[in-house]
Amino acid sequence: MNGRIALVTGANRGIGHEVARQLAEKKWAVILTARDEAGGRKASDDFAARGLDVRFRRLDVTDAENIRRLVRDLQADPGRLDVLVNNAGVLMDEDRGSDRVPIETLRATMEANFFGPFELSQALIPLLSRSDDPRIINVSSGLGQLSDGGGGYPAYSISKAALNMMTVQFAEDLGGRVKVNSVCPGWVRTEMGGAGAPRSVEKGAESIVWLATDPKIPNGKFIRDRKEIAW
Secondary structure: OOOOOEEHHHHHEEEEEEEEEEEHHHOOEEEEEEOOOOHHHHHHHHHHHOOEEEEEEEEEOOOOHHHHHHHHHHHOOOOOOOOEEEEOOOOOOOOOOOOOOHHHHHHHHHHHHHHHHHHEEEEEEHOOOOOHHHHHEEEHHHHHHHOOHHHHHHHHHHHHHHHHHHHHHHHHHHOOOOEEEOOOOOOOOOOOOOOOEEEOOHHHHHHHHHHHHOOOOOOEEEEEEOOOOOO
């Protein structure tokens, strides 16, 4: 892989797939990861058929051994990483209050939406540190805002609030050596967002791609439509 290299989790469909497409069309090399091996391979094969430099690696972010195996593979080839996009996530809630959400739903959601991205980011920092401009982009949600969140989908909302705090902590502790930001793509027409969502996947991916590619981006911020929003 030559040039800038990005790893995008959960990229077999939806926003992650669109981020991979936009980056690859900008001549980036993209490592497309997905838990669904058949879906991930099909997505990467479709990109390759169009002449785009996209390669598939299976990754379940809730599987620590899978993360370790992926990191070992990446250390051998390509040997570095410029951008990590923590996009993979789940929405397991029914629209019910926090007083009624099953604790099993909360635990499973936190594993996928918070612990997985946290562990993966930790594991990939050595590879990111080999870049001259490394970045971590955490795909969050307005439902995770403390200033404007709450009211339904508690497991998802809590997990995204935790992901936002992860952004703040990593940005501070890495001291700018790796730029770390959260991004809200908005309510997007995906399998998760549903057909009635007002935004296209192209619009949802826009700020993520901006955070990956623009030479002048902030650090430790929450972004929507390329602008900082409140936590």
